[in-house]
Amino acid sequence: MTDLKTSEYKDFIRLKMGDYRFTHSVNVADEAVALAKIYGCDEELAYTAGILHDVTKEFPKDEQLQIIADGGIILDSVQKNAPKLWHSISGSVYVRDYLGIKNNDIINAVRYHTTGRAGMSLLEKIIYIADFTSAERSYKDVDIMRELSRKTLEDAMLFSCKFTIGNLSSKELAIHPDQLDCYNELVLNIERE
Incomplete structure (x- = not known):
């Protein structure tokens, strides 16, 4: 376990990842702070999360699986067959057990930044959206996502859920139940006219 201060996390992750992933992580932190200012979230927590x-994103797959197992997490059938989900799970264990972060909001923001889930906190929503809208992102409709993120997090999240679910289903890939729960909660909470 390390005793890093918030200001040292940037230098720490620089040693753990390549140039693209490092730039992405810095951009996500910057976008998270911008969203935190808009929505009244703690900016230091937003930066840290x-x-x-993506702290474990570039760790070897077997190392990610070992971190997950050591953290007492048993992967479900969708997670076992979706290595792209492993880094968020291993990352949450890593920040808790290796970096000594005790703040559950940060741990959950790392854990659910890929799939989302029902009942997300403000910080979790901010990191989920910041990951989709960071400065280097250039996918189709990213400008719509960025615009929505400045109006309401929920509208941006619904857009991103539809994007992700549509993309996964078009490739006949499994959709994690957390993603579906997130989508369903957003749809059910839309104010009906």
Whole structure:
């Protein structure tokens, strides 16, 4: 376990990832702070969760699986067959057990930044959206996502859920129940006219 201060996380992750992933992580942290200012979230927590959200993304797959197992997490059938989800799970264990972060909001923001879930906190929503809208992102409709993120987090999240679910289903890939729960909660909470 390390005793890093918030200001040292950027230097720490620089040693753990390549140039693209490092730039992405810095951009997510910056976007998270911008969203935190808009929505009244603690900016230091937003920065910390943003800079650390992909901390294990470039770890070897077997190392990610070992971190998950050591953290007492048993992967469900969708997770077992979706290695792209492993980094968020291993990352949450890593920030808790290796970096000594005790703040559950940061741990959950790292854990659910890929799938979302029902009942997300403000910080979790901010990191989820910041990951989709960071400065280097250039996918189709990213400008719509960025615009929505400045109006309401929920509208941006619904857009991103539809994007992700549509993309996964078009490739006949499994959709994690957390993603579906997130989508369903957003749809059910839309104010009906």
